[in-house]
Amino acid sequence: xxxxxxxxxxxxxxxxxxxxxxxxxxxxxxxxxxxxxxxxxxxxxxxxxxxxxxxxxxxxxxxxxxxxxxxxxxxxxxxxxxxxxxxxxxxxxxxxxxxxxxxxxxxxxxxxxxxxxxxxxxxxxx
Amino acid sequence: xxxxxxxxxxxxxxxxxxxxxxxxxxxxxxxxxxxxxxxxxxxxxxxxxxxxxxxxxxxxxxxxxxxxxxxxxxxxxxxxxxxxxxxxxxxxxxxxxxxxxxxxxxxxxxxxxxxxxxxxxxxxxxxxxxxxxxxxx
Numbered sequence: 001x002x003x004x005x006x007x008x009x010x011x012x013x014x015x016x017x018x019x020x021x022x023x024x025x026x027x028x029x030x031x032x033x034x035x036x037x038x039x040x041x042x043x044x045x046x047x048x049x050x051x052x053x054x055x056x057x058x059x060x061x062x063x064x065x066x067x068x069x070x071x072x073x074x075x076x077x078x079x080x081x082x083x084x085x086x087x088x089x090x091x092x093x094x095x096x097x098x099x100x101x102x103x104x105x106x107x108x109x110x111x112x113x114x115x116x117x118x119x120x121x122x123x124x125x126x
Numbered sequence: 127x128x129x130x131x132x133x134x135x136x137x138x139x140x141x142x143x144x145x146x147x148x149x150x151x152x153x154x155x156x157x158x159x160x161x162x163x164x165x166x167x168x169x170x171x172x173x174x175x176x177x178x179x180x181x182x183x184x185x186x187x188x189x190x191x192x193x194x195x196x197x198x199x200x201x202x203x204x205x206x207x208x209x210x211x212x213x214x215x216x217x218x219x220x221x222x223x224x225x226x227x228x229x230x231x232x233x234x235x236x237x238x239x240x241x242x243x244x245x246x247x248x249x250x251x252x253x254x255x256x257x258x259x260x261x262x263x
Binding site: 001002003004005006009011013019022023025026027028029043044045046067068069070071073075076086087090092109111112113114115 | 127128129130131134136137138139144147148150151152153154174175176177181199200201202204205207208219222224242244246247248249250251252
């Protein structure tokens with residue numbers, strides 16, 4: 001597997017619009033198309049998405065505890081099928097999720113050194 | 127002007143063990159490994175597209191990275207934006223009233239660097255880095 005690039009990073013926040021405005025004001029980053037319905041900004045070939053985690057996810061639990069911050073890295077790979085094969089061969093647990101219209105592999109954070117890492121094929125859209 | 131994500135910093139317990147995933151499974155090549163003595167940390171930069179993943183292994187539990195590891199475990203530590211003028215970016219941040227950690231840029235693994243305070247950036251620890259000429263990718 002060869003991860004091609006960082007597609008986006010996720011800032012988990014209870015206030016996506018306010019957080020995006022903060023980053024836009026501080027860093028003068030142009031807006032990007034929403035990612036899974038959440039506001040996003042462009043930085044080089046990557047994007048920063050501002051997302052309120054849903055339901056009983058680990059991120060939602062962390063936010064409920066007052067934690068706000070960088071929560072996920074999403075990388076683009078050439079082939080999700082190949083990535084799936086490599087992860088299985090390496091014995092790395094993952095789940096298949098959907099990000100907007102895209103399929104994504106969410107790597108078990110315990111295998112990725114505490115990082116919530118998702119792999120996608122092609123850019124994630126709304 | 128901020129041009130791209132230079133790297134995402136990730137704290138790990140053991141660099142060699144971390145290579146087993148980030149280098150060997152994801153296929154990210156290791157570009158540079160350095161020990162930053164005054165920060166008690168060994169760091170490796172692994173390339174992913176125009177950006178890098180920075181793996182940070184603390185060398186003591188008294189360093190900032192060591193304290194992070196003890197308190198929060200392995201995980202994402204910071205987000206670094208590349209700039210061609212770190213002095214100007216830091217001054218612009220201060221002029222906007224953004225709370226900073228470093229009053230002046232200093233030498234780091236990614237070049238001349240400085241950190242902003244996460245309280246000003248929604249809990250995200252943000253670094254600015256101006257790579258030294260020979261380190262431009």
